[in-house]
Amino acid sequence: MPHHTFLKFIWPSALAMLIFIALPIVSISIQSFFIEHEKVLVVVENCTPFGCKKETRVDLEATKVLEEEKPLGRFNWFGTYTNRNHLAFSELNQAWKESQNYNDFLSEVFNLPFYKALSFTLAYTFIVTPLVIIIGFFIALAVNRLPSFFKGPTIFICLLPMIITPLIGSLVLFWMIDAEGIIGSLLQIIFNDPNLSLKASPTLTWVMLFVYGVWHHAPFAFVVFYAGLQTIPRDTLESAMIDGANRWEQTLYVIIPHLMPLAVFISLIQLMDNFRVFEPIVGFNAQASATSLSWLIYNDFRSGDGNMLFGSAAATSILTIIGISILMTPVIVRTWKANKPVIGV
Amino acid sequence: MxxxxxxxxxxxxxxxxxxxxxxxxxxxxxxxxxxxxxxxxxxxxxxxxxxxxxxxxxxxxxxxxLNGYKGAWIQEEFWRAALNTGIVTFCVVTISLTLGTLGGYALARSGFRYAFWILIAALIFRAMPHITLVSGYLLPFFELGLWGHLSTTIVVLVAINQPFTLWMLHSFFSTIPKDLDESAMVDGCTRFQAFRHVIIPVMWPGVITTGLFSFLLAYNDFAITALLLTETNQTMVPKIAGFLGSAQEQGNVMFAVAAVVSATVPLFMLVLFFQRQIVSGLTAGAVKG
Structure with a gap:
């Protein structure tokens, strides 16, 4: 296809991505170097019959004018990146000096908002992703053994947790896990502890979110693996059987190698999706014990007093993008190498 | 045995x-x-x-x-949110498919190296957490007066959807034999005519599958709609999140429960009717990707 025809076909799509994906990344990198204006203060002399007092007040009008003139705020260089809510260098330094041992230091670090969010995001990504692949694989094997009459309805039910809106899915589970919901009260009976509440314990909250993540994503891995199972050449399986391979050996030496490329594909998609974990934290109302990087950004726009912290959100966004880039590099390089002969000329 | x-x-x-x-x-x-x-x-x-x-x-x-449903749909005007969701998803699906089929077709037929680079760029764009992009939009949208409109949200969702749509449709168009449109061009069609008369009639299975996933993205989104829409033109998902904020008041939790069930029904129908396409779509992405 000649270049100009190609351009005619691709420009609307390319333009949309350029303006609304590439440009915003530029926009946040600029915003992250700015911070909200300080309030304009005026000293007012307040005179009463008993004498005059000097009072410092916020000049709301002047502040507003300033904000309208320079909506970006004032230039802050790397100030936002290094403050307490982000990389917190000075707090880290202090914690390192003051803490007696590693555990002390780590608990100090995980109290800082950014590191708290980062630790949960990474834990979620690296616990949910492998579990999704393993459980999805077993569901696929099990469904494949069902009589074909049951396969359709089974796949239908399996798809439900995946297509459900993440916020809705987490709410549905949350209401059941709630201390007064069915699972919550059942657990209280089992453990004979009327005060047991999954919400109150940080560890259990983490576990709950991991369980949600696996529940939500496992069907995706299942569908991909299930489709992969249909493409295994019968001859290969049969010759393995003739050679005396038992079921376990067939799985290990024929099925798993055949599905390996699919596992790479699933982990690529899962790494992307799990690193942006956000809705479950809102749905489970879990921010006291678990926050994620995406949630931090959301929170900067929802901080009570109506002021949106653009600078802070932008800095977290840049750090998040750096995080996902580091995570994705190996997989993207792999995809690049795998696809080169297919598309590249 | x-x-x-x-x-x-x-x-x-x-x-x-x-x-x-x-x-x-x-x-x-x-x-x-x-x-x-x-x-x-x-x-x-x-x-x-x-x-x-x-x-x-x-x-x-x-x-x-039916108190929960009455409270949600009538008292809290959930129908308004449902209507907004309908508008947003319909527009997002049609626009993304239009842009995506053109782009995906070009990428599948280009034969030049830059098509490959565009796909890699799209893959990287796909990895960007949506909320990081939203934090890039908010300030410019406030300044330009674009914030809070359904149309802005639609355009943003279309753009965010493009990387995935391009990948899906690129791999679908690659499975359509080149001879088909090339023989039409030998017979004197231009590229556009070949696309219109030869490719469009055979592209619907791939387009429907891709459309289903575009629908899911637009319908299920929370991060973008929650931050880009005002309270009056909210879609269903942020509206449900809003119910929770005021859940302390007696009875509101049941509004949220009823709203959640209402919002699940269309998804349920979708799987019921398009199960085969959803499964084949996930597989198509896997085989090529």
Whole structure:
């Protein structure tokens, strides 16, 4: 296809991505170097019959004018990146000096908002992703053994947790896990502890979110693996059987190698999706014990007093993008190498 | 069948039954509970109340009540949110498919190296967490007066959807033989004519599958719609999140439960009618990607 025809076909799509994906990344990198204006203060002399007092007040009008003139705020260089809510260098330094041992230091670090969010995001990504692949694989094997009459309805039910809106899915589970919901009260009976509440314990909250993540994503891995199972050449399986391979050996030496490329594909998609974990934290109302990087950004726009912290959100966004880039590099390089002969000329 | 195989069958069957219970019961439970009052849905004394509706009978005089639905749809005007969701998803799906088919077709037929680079760029764009992009939009949108309109949200969702749409349709168009449109061009068609008369009639299976996933993205989105829309033109998902904020007031939790069930129905229908396409779509992405 000649270049100009190609351009005619691709420009609307390319333009949309350029303006609304590439440009915003530029926009946040600029915003992250700015911070909200300080309030304009005026000293007012307040005179009463008993004498005059000097009072410092916020000049709301002047502040507003300033904000309208320079909506970006004032230039802050790397100030936002290094403050307490982000990389917190000075707090880290202090914690390192003051803490007696590693555990002390780590608990100090995980109290800082950014590191708290980062630790949960990474834990979620690296616990949910492998579990999704393993459980999805077993569901696929099990469904494949069902009589074909049951396969359709089974796949239908399996798809439900995946297509459900993440916020809705987490709410549905949350209401059941709630201390007064069915699972919550059942657990209280089992453990004979009327005060047991999954919400109150940080560890259990983490576990709950991991369980949600696996529940939500496992069907995706299942569908991909299930489709992969249909493409295994019968001859290969049969010759393995003739050679005396038992079921376990067939799985290990024929099925798993055949599905390996699919596992790479699933982990690529899962790494992307799990690193942006956000809705479950809102749905489970879990921010006291678990926050994620995406949630931090959301929170900067929802901080009570109506002021949106653009600078802070932008800095977290840049750090998040750096995080996902580091995570994705190996997989993207792999995809690049795998696809080169297919598309590249 | 050996004894060992029997064991394996039992194991695999019980595993799949447990999984099916985990996958379906939360939905059935919430559906059933949405017709009860709060004291039953969250029943501390006896979990069976939620099934038999003891408190519901006392409070409303019937075993089932529509109070949650009435409260959500009429009192809290959930219909408005449902309408907005309808508009947003319809526009997002049609626009993304239009842009995506053109782009995907070009990428599949280009034959030049830059097509490959565009796909890699799209893959990187796909990895960007949506909310990081939203934090890039907010300030410019406030300044330009674009914030809070449905149309802005639609355009943003279309753009965010493009990387995925391009990948899907690129791999779909690659499976259509080149000879088809090239022979049309030999017969004197231009590239556009060949696309219109030869490719469009055969592209619908791929387009429908891609459309389903565009629908899911637009319908399920929370991060973008929650931050880009005003309270008056919210779509369903942020509206449900809004119910929770005011959940302290008596009865509002049941509004949220009813709204959640209402919002799940279209998704349920989608799987019911398009199960085959969803499965084949996930597979198509996997085989090429």
């Amino acid at each position: 050996t004894k060992k195989n029997n064991w394996l069958n039992v194991l695999s069957l019980s595993f799949i039954i447990i999984w099916l219970i985990l996958a379906s019961v939360p939905f059935l439970w919430t559906l059933w509970g949405s017709f009860k009052v709060e004291a039953d849905f969250f029943s501390k004394q006896d979990w069976r109340n939620a099934i038999f509706g003891v408190r519901t009978l006392v409070e409303t005089g019937g075993i089932f009540t």
